[in-house]
Amino acid sequence: MKKIFVIGLGPGKHEYMSMASMEAIKASDVVVGYKTYIDLVEDLIKDKKVISSGMKKEIDRCEIVLNEAKEDKIVSLISSGDAGVYGMAGIMLEVLNKDGSDIEIEIVPGITASNGAASSLGAPIMHDYATISLSDLLTDWELIKKRIHCAGEGDFVVALYNPKSKGRQKHIEIARDILLKYKDGNTPVGIVRNAKRDGETVRITTLNDMLNEKIDMLTTVIIGNSKTYVKNNKMITPRGYNL
Incomplete structure (x- = not known):
């Protein structure tokens, strides 16, 4: 199954994460994100393939997510706050559009x-x-x-x-x-x-x-x-x- 989740983690504490974001991470084969945000959910992704990178690598991360999803994987791209508010949702959609991919994508909101x-x-x-x-x-x-x-x-x-x-x-x-x-x-x-x-x-x-x-x-x-x-x-x- 090919699918991309773009997840807003909220502030990072688990009690402020939505059930939908928890379930999306649980369902994922791969989790991709800025290293600081990866650290916020470290205990939730121990059984996942994890790919992290530093600041100013947003486009690179989205391209990695797309390539992983093309390998018939469920991939979560994580942001703090809400992924659609100064987050990764827009970039991921633009990368998908540029590629012409029809991979399913779901934006999971979070507390800003x-x-x-x-x-x-x-x-x-x-x-x-x-x-x-x-x-x-x-x-x-x-x-x-x-x-x-x-x-x-x-x-x-x-x-x-x-x-x-x-x-x-x-x-x-x-x-x-x-x-x-x-x-x-x-x-x-x-x-x-x-x-x-x-x-x-x-x-x-x-x-x-x-x-x-x-x-x-x-x-x-x-x-x-x-x-x-x-x-x-x-x-x-x-x-x-x-x-």
């Missing part, structure tokens, strides 16, 4: 970083929100800035992915300054590191003060809208119910 972080903060994304990655490896920085302006002008709650790396120290500062053009400086901001993983830290601060907190590539930053407030150390963005 924004969903995991939001649950630790309270309910900050109860209303319209935008997720924006600050990584400019695959998207032009000028376009990213334009999207931040639009999200700010539209009074969206904003979830920032990939907010700061060793090579991108200033992007988060620029993003904050753009949002200050549209949002009050006292707008609540939630900063969650290692959301729903071991070592999780949760901080609630303001747009004015957010840069005083530790922010790195393991961090998700959620910036409220004009109605977001903090009560009992929980961020809440009301939908407008009459209470």
Whole structure:
């Protein structure tokens, strides 16, 4: 049987993985993924052929998955979070399309970083929100800035992915300054590191003060809208119910 699963592992802890993702991994002959994500499910794949690789090898991994599936195998390609949100699902579909293959593919969803972080903060994304990655490896920085302006002008709650790396120290500062053009400086901001993983830290601060907190590539930053407030150390963005 030939089949490809593209699986979102969620944050990585087994209790936050779906039954569907567990069953897909169980049914697979081969599991392929970035080494860090392979390590998250190491105990589930001891009887599988495992192929791992490093950063910036996404296309190579998809081609490996395709070649393994052509050998009449069931193959799982794994991502953290949801495979369709900054994950491997789109790349895998494009590789399949380019090859002209008719191999069956199933995308298995997972808990995203924004969903995991939001649950630790309270309910900050109860209303319209935008997720924006600050990584400019695959998207032009000028376009990213334009999207931040639009999200700010539209009074969206904003979830920032990939907010700061060793090579991108200033992007988060620029993003904050753009949002200050549209949002009050006292707008609540939630900063969650290692959301729903071991070592999780949760901080609630303001747009004015957010840069005083530790922010790195393991961090998700959620910036409220004009109605977001903090009560009992929980961020809440009301939908407008009459209470």
